[in-house]
Amino acid sequence: MSTTAVPPATEVCDFLAGRALVVLTGAGLSTDSGIPDYRGPGSPARTPMTYQEFVSGPAAQQRYWARSHLGWSRMRRAEPNTGHRALAALDPDLLITQNVDGLHEAAGTRRLVALHGRIADVVCLGCRRTTPRAALQERLEVLNPGWLDAHDAVASRPDGDVELEDTAGFVVPACAECGGVLKPDVVFFGENVPAPRVERCYAAVEALGADGALLVVGSSLTVMSGLRFVKRAARQGTPVVIVNRGTTRGDELASHRLEAGCSEFLAGLADIRVDLAG
Numbered sequence: 578m579s580t581t582a583v584p585p586a587t588e589v590c591d592f593l594a595g596r597a598l599v600v601l602t603g604a605g606l607s608t609d610s611g612i613p614d615y616r617g618p619g620s621p622a623r624t625p626m627t628y629q630e631f632v633s634g635p636a637a638q639q640r641y642w643a644r645s646h647l648g649w650s651r652m653r654r655a656e657p658n659t660g661h662r663a664l665a666a667l668d669p670d671l672l673i674t675q676n677v678d679g680l681h682e683a684a685g686t687r688r689l690v691a692l693h694g695r696i697a698d699v700v701c702l703g704c705r706r707t708t709p710r711a712a713l714q715e716r717l718e719v720l721n722p723g724w725l726d727a728h729d730a731v732a733s734r735p736d737g738d739v740e741l742e743d744t745a746g747f748v749v750p751a752c753a754e755c756g757g758v759l760k761p762d763v764v765f766f767g768e769n770v771p772a773p774r775v776e777r778c779y780a781a782v783e784a785l786g787a788d789g790a791l792l793v794v795g796s797s798l799t800v801m802s803g804l805r806f807v808k809r810a811a812r813q814g815t816p817v818v819i820v821n822r823g824t825t826r827g828d829e830l831a832s833h834r835l836e837a838g839c840s841e842f843l844a845g846l847a848d849i850r851v852d853l854a855g
Contacts, residue, residue, distance in 0.1 A: 589818060589833050590846045596816075597789035598669040599781045601803055603796025605821060606839045607678055609658040611651075613733055628765035632702070635749070638758060643744035645761065646717045647728055649710060652696065657684035660794070663843035667850060670789075671781035675796060675803050677763045690774050692802055694763035703757020713750070713759065720748040770802050782806050785815045793819045795839040798826040807831075 604612070630637050657665075661684035664672060672689045674681050677696040681689055697710045718725070724747065732740040752759055764770050782791060791810040798804040798819075804826050810817050811830040818833040819825055820842050828834055835842065 585835055586837055586842055586845060589820070589835050590842075590849050592816075592833060593790055593792060593818060593846060594849050597785055598667065598792055599778075599785060599789070599806075599810075600664060600667070600669045600672045600792045600794060601796060601806055602664070602672065602674045602676060602681070602794050602839075603798075603803065603821075604676060605795025605797075606660050606674075607655070607658070607676055607680055607795075609660060609838075609840050610655045610678075610680060612655055612678055625766055628767040631760065631765060632758070639747050639749050640744045642717065642749045642759075643721075643724070643747035644741050646714070646721065646747075647725060647731065647741065648733055649696065649714060650725055651733055652678060653711075653714075655680060657681075658840055660840035660843045661686075663840070663847040664794075666847045667843070669792075670784070671778065673778050673781075673803070673806065675800075677761075690778055692764070692770055692774055692778070694761075696761050696763055698762035699759050700762040701752035701755060701757040702760055703752060704755040706752065706754050707762055708753075710761070716750045717748075720750060764802075775805075778806055779809060782810050782815065783813065785810065787814045787816075790816045790818055793817065793821070793825070793827065793831075794843065795821060796825065797821065797823060 626637065626641055631641055655678060657680045661680050664681065665685040665687075668687060670688065672681060672686050673692055674689065675692050677691065677693050679695050679697050681691075698707055699710050699713050700707050728741060750759070751757060785791065791807065793803075793807060796803055798807060807817055807827040807830055816832040817827065817830050818835070819827055819831045820835045820837055820839060822836060822838070
């Protein structure tokens with residue numbers, strides 16, 4: 578018999594191999610696609626615009642859209658990475674993502690709740706009409722010629738915006754239908770996640786029981802919108818497995834905790850489960 582210790586990643590994969598899964602993903606999963614995360618090791622402190630600030634008036638909306646126009650021009654070119662594709666192959670009972678980048682959808686994940694919405698959609702705060710972000714991007718380019726080229730060197734941020742202080746002169750269009758204020762169809766800090774999304778996630782976690790597992794990948798669980806599902810799973814005796822670089826708020830509730838890259842771990846887990854299925 579070999580005396581070689583079982584590598585931690587292999588041990589965790591083996592633990593998950595035959596279990597029903599609900600997966601919760603965070604920004605750490607998209608770093609391999611070129612999208613920076615919020616709180617990974619070495620990440621700078623970030624203070625995203627709150628909902629209250631966004632609705633405070635035209636100055637805040639100008640600041641948001643000037644930055645987002647630049648950031649979205651980059652984020653929309655991002656492609657799913659190995660981790661996104663592995664999760665699509667794993668086909669969990671439900672994939673809950675805190676990310677707004679749409680990469681899980683692009684990878685082909687079937688059962689998905691985008692907890693915080695999708696940056697590729699825009700909603701009017703007046704008439705509530707939802708339109709594609711690509712259409713707004715075209716309007717912004719016409720109204721602000723040369724803006725993208727003039728600020729090409731600024732650093733990207735996680736939510737599809739950039740590090741830019743001077744946004745004076747940027748022109749923000751109103752809703753083409755009613756003249757209302759346009760906002761990305763995502764949950765800002767200070768907003769609540771829509772109740773139907775939360776209820777669907779709770780139901781999936783509750784259905785796991787002790788024989789399933791909640792797998793958290795690439796999230797520090799700093800905000801309660803994701804942490805509450807970890808708390809629910811732990812309270813009902815469902816194993817919680819956390820794979821993340823850096824500590825998380827859910828570590829003390831985890832049955833297994835692994836410091837590893839998301840893509841490599843998920844690819845390994847997908848291989849094991851495919852082998853079992855075959």
